[in-house]
Amino acid sequence: MAHSPTTPGIAAGRLAKDAYRGNFADLYAPLGPHEAIVAADRCYFCHDAPCITACPTEIDIPLFIRQIQTGTADAAARTIFDQNILGGMCARVCPTETLCEGACVREAAEGKPVQIGQLQRFATDSLMAADTHPFVRATPTGRQIAVVGAGPAGLACAHRLALRGHDVVVFDARKKPGGLNEYGIATYKAAGNFAQREVAWLLSIGGITLRTGVRLGRELSLAELQDDFDAVFLGVGLAGVNGLQIEGDDYDNVHDAVDFIARLRQATDKSKLPVGRHVLVIGGGMTAVDAAVQSKLLGAEHVTMVYRRGRDRMGASDYEQTHATSTGVRIITGASPVRILARDGKVDAVEFAYTEEDRSGMRLGDETFCIPADQVFKAIGQRLDDAPAGLTLDGAKIGVSAGGRTSLPGVWAGGDCVSGGEDLTVTAVAQGRDAAEDIHAALMGLNALAAE
């Protein structure tokens, strides 16, 4: 029997078959060659450009845009990849409105920044379509480095190390490489199996061995890695998720948003993916938005996101919030869940209390309200689980000094698992890359030389 958005409970195939393809395809069509040149022409080629400073990987944006403008998209891509080997993914997923485009002088002047993200995609797509790898490795150094985690941080680190002539083995617990590029990012941002295509292209530099299905702490220990390799880089992300710690957290149909998204990303046929009629997402970050929007795109009739603080405090940018509401997601702020109500062991509704906030902090008010829900997604943050023993933590994450050095000799770390920097793909890339340079300098004695 065919289902519809109003089918009660949890059901798959709420939409017509071909609706799914459109819903999960590229959110924005890529620029065509003429559009790219017109868009590129708007760049003023600023002196000491603010957009470069705003990019965690410090891509020379005015230069690559000028290279597009003069018809040399491949040279533009080189400029991008020199700084950010995952420039293709970043072009798709970066919250540019708060990064480069937010700093663009034309944003200040007219509220219309140069389309840096789209231009970056134009350039990187162009070079990647040529299917040749633009970098050549340095003479082999004979050094071996272990990278744990094949997410953006690990991949960026591995690529830079390989470039410098080192041999790298990348271990990842999951079946496929890519980290959250493969299992987390919203489908419509990385359409066309882009995460896997990008990893394959990145690995084609050579010198990197990928070993998936191997988990540090299970099949591997840090001590072993320290013994077997000249250096170790940890880019393990945040595997743990925060719980609600309220009654009903363990009811059926109460899920971690990241698990739901991972399943969604791996589902080749989205029409087979069940989703509730009334979906409730708890949280205010990018994960919450992605879970909410994609539930809607799967055909849920009502999707509500509830965040405990004000809109201005939400982790999701204005742009992401607008994207959610324009997809039909309702956003409620200033309310926190107090109880999950069930019928027959399955979630039925969630009771919220309004929050009150002043200088002393946030409290729950007395007044409550209920929202019906047959599926609840928790998106109130990820955390580092099972950090290898011996590592000094900074708060809940691995503490690092400049260059990504941890408290253990020979062990570096970067990405979401370390403290400092926003939890973004581009930040992970920057940290992975910088750690690689630091490892390289340490192994080759460059630091000592420089000190002399």
Added chain:
Amino acid sequence: MADLSSDFVGIKSPNPFWLASAPPTDKEYNVRRAFDAGWGGVVWKTLGQDPHVVNVNGPRYGAIWGADRRLLGLNNIELITDRPLEVNLREIKAVKRDYPDRAMVVSLMVPCEEQAWKEILPLVEATGADGIELNFGCPHGMSERGMGAAVGQVPEYIEMVARWCKQTTRMPVIVKLTPNITDIRYPARAAKAGGADAVSLINTINSITSVNLDTMSPEPSIDGKGSHGGFCGPAVKPIALNMVAEIARDAETAGMPISGIGGVTTWRDAAEFLALGCGNVQVCTAAMTYGFKVVQEMISGLSEWMDQKGYVSVAEVSGRAVPNVTDWQYLNLNYVAKARIDQAACIKCGRCYAACEDTSHQAIAMSPTRVFTVKDDECVGCNLCVNVCPVEDCITLEPLSAGTLDERTGEAVKPGYANWTSHPNNPASTTAAE
């Protein structure tokens, strides 16, 4: 409302916008529609002797573009009309009959022999045309056959042919000049000496617009080879304006009517040509880019501007700026200006900084928070920052009043006027006449 009607050497037209001799004026079908769209007059595509010439059968145009493929310059290797003389004459007559209030000028190019000119002129006169324009400007193809620019580059020939024409016809004679010459005043003086009623300029400039880097052929490429063409369109306007001004302020040619041509694309361009001494303007590339309708913007724009300024006739505008065109040696060296940056308008791109720091006088300071300020003790007032700033009127050059300290020189700005001719640094300085 300003009166846009124009009387150019006795040729009347409802407005000063004529289509230049070129493909837009190539045939009756076009010219009728041009007149319907509002053009004040046309200079018919250049006629020649029969048998008519043959054009290339491949591309005739090359171009350069700005943002969003805005056409900035056009190059062509087209020749004069490639239709029989009799067909053109018949069509000219028919159109003039039906549009008596529009200017109908016929462009001509025949070999540099008296007989050739004396034969064609009566035929043109018989059409009822208002005047003729002698095409001494076409820089490609025809010049290889001793016509066009080949004549325009030899003042003696210009004078000679102009004289033959004046002797043979009652029609006003306009001499169209080539810019492919070092000093435009010589051909203009020759035209005057030959009795011509007016000059029109510029025709197109010798050019190669681009090279195909795959085939290594200049564009437009005819079977792998290219030849220089004639350049026109917005890019040539500054060159044309200067040449017009040179003629307008030359003692020998001052006062001779000028029809301004070269890059006229908007009403503003037209007003500038008029201000530098033109009686009217001719347009080719703008029409070839946007179609005949562009004239409507030119008409409404010129009219609105004239109303705002209180000019009632085109003649009142004509030549207004000529007295202000002078030689470098007469520029006032006591005039001191400094760049001023409007901080509220500044969008912090830093282009002024890069330009001044790298290529000018290191006179702009940049703070860590990207505030850009002018160092008056270094600024020479060159205007580069103004020109590279993407925000109009964000940076302006403000003159210092007499008596204020110029921090760069450490001297007070002197009152009055003093130029190079009397400057102590000029070895040939002459004391100003008492």
